[in-house]
Amino acid sequence: MTFDFYKYQATGNDFIMVDNRKGEFSFSNEQISLLCNRKFGIGADGLILIQPHDHLDFEMVYYNPDGSQSLCGNGSRCAVNYAHFLGLIDKKTTFEAYDGEHTAEILPNKWVKLKMKDVQNVRLMEDGMFLDTGSPHLVKFVVNLKNYKVYDEGKTIRNGGLFKASGVNVNFVEVLPDNEIFVRTYERGVEDETLSCGTGVTAAAIAASQKGLESPVRVQTLGGNLEIEFRNFQNDSYSQVNLIGPAEQVFNGTFHLPE
Secondary structure, eight states, X not given: OEEEEEEEEETTEEEEEEEOTTOOOOOOHHHXXXXXXXXXXXXXXXXXXXXXXXXXXXXXXXXXXXXXXXXXXXXXXXXXXXXXXXXXXXXXXXXXXXXXXXXXXXXXXXXXXXXXXXXXOOEEETTEEEEESSSEEEEEEOSOGGGOOHHHHHHHHHTSGGGTTTOOEEEEEEEETTTEEEXXXXXXXXXXXXXXXHHHHHHHHHHHHTTTOOSSEEEEEXXXXXXXXXXXXXXXXXXXXXXXXXXXXXXXXXXXXXX
């Protein structure tokens, strides 16, 4: 199978983008793993297919490198920019993702503002706070995050205890001055630390609000900066949640995938 692709990144979280509006392409878990492999494939944190939808602008189908599916916040912002590049949308859009319908807007500074689902039932657990922002996340507050063993600790939590069966994304968060946080994330499906995780920083910002931070929360990641907006309408429920940040095209090419 030979196909054209585009590579996008959003604060260092990178994705292979494929225009599948004609329904030509279908990939097995093994093929997805190969495509995302940084030695033998194109290399990415995930694969995204843009497909037609019967009443929305498009459908975004996202795959982790192991072939599993979930919502990807950074990937969604890349999908919006890719859909704009394809001429599917102008500056505003409504599209389908793994967890349902989303709206988004390309801002004047070219950042993408993505509306996330309402977040409910933030749970305090032994290891931190658990919440679902389209993907399940555990948020753990730490100090000296720059030197923290994110891979080792994240892998242990992701594969152990209550999360052993289904796994969880693990976010380590350091609260900074001036309503800002620094976040590093171990992502399930990727099974490694990524430079940024959109649903993860959203979870981290909402968890940080329970420590007194207010919307909008500014977020530092290893891959760049983002902002999270939200409205807290109950102690553990949040609405009008927006993930805001850059999403850029890096390069394009043609790849031959062995049958």
